[in-house]
Amino acid sequence: MPRRPWIGLLCFWPGLPQIWTGQEVFGLMLAGFFAATVNLAVAARWVWVEAFAPGWADFFAAAAILTWSVAFAYTSWWVWLCHPERHRQEINRLFQEAVEAYLQGKWNESRRRIERILALDDTDADALLQLGAIHVRTHQPEAARRAFRQCLEQDGGSKWRWEVERALAALDSPAS
Known part of the structure; x- marks a missing residue:
């Protein structure tokens, strides 16, 4: 599979396309932030329910969705408009x-x-x-x-x- 479409498929996991294309630091930061928000959302909703005040689970879930959406939009834009191919x-x-x-x-x-x-x-x-x-x-x-x-x-x-x-x-x- 050519590199450009493959990178397009990778954009479903934030940070992975950036790491694949040589932007390791940015990709790791993006992936780390996304993973942290997803983990906090899961932990606040189902694991440590008593540890977080009401509403924090929704906040972490919204942050995870927002992070994913922004990363997906940025990567899609880069792959289709800025990629060297x-x-x-x-x-x-x-x-x-x-x-x-x-x-x-x-x-x-x-x-x-x-x-x-x-x-x-x-x-x-x-x-x-x-x-x-x-x-x-x-x-x-x-x-x-x-x-x-x-x-x-x-x-x-x-x-x-x-x-x-x-x-x-x-x-x-x-x-x-």
Whole structure:
């Protein structure tokens, strides 16, 4: 199943889609808050009935429903409007233009297009590799190292491991 619909299915449990897409801290906070409100609602209604004043069970249930509704709405909005797959055609066009500008020696023009790609999909390993190459050409070794290391951290970065390791070795050699 493609990633975007799978994330859409995950939105029924708050926090899970965020964890799946790399927003671990936000996802854990959302999941923790939802789980806490659900547990408090269940405990106040059926387990520790005497421990809570009247009305608290309804408050916790409402908080759980509200948390679920907001998380579901946010995740649905993100999956259908902001997910990188929605912008795949524009990303491909921008990448082609960036490579053409790079080959013509128009480093800044290429960098701007790559940065636009990364604004749409910050996990694009191909764009990160290209950004690292641009930084090498423009004599920005620290920025190049950052881009290359970030490339290796992405799912698609393993296909570029050999090239990135060679580029990092070249940056670390005394001649550069």
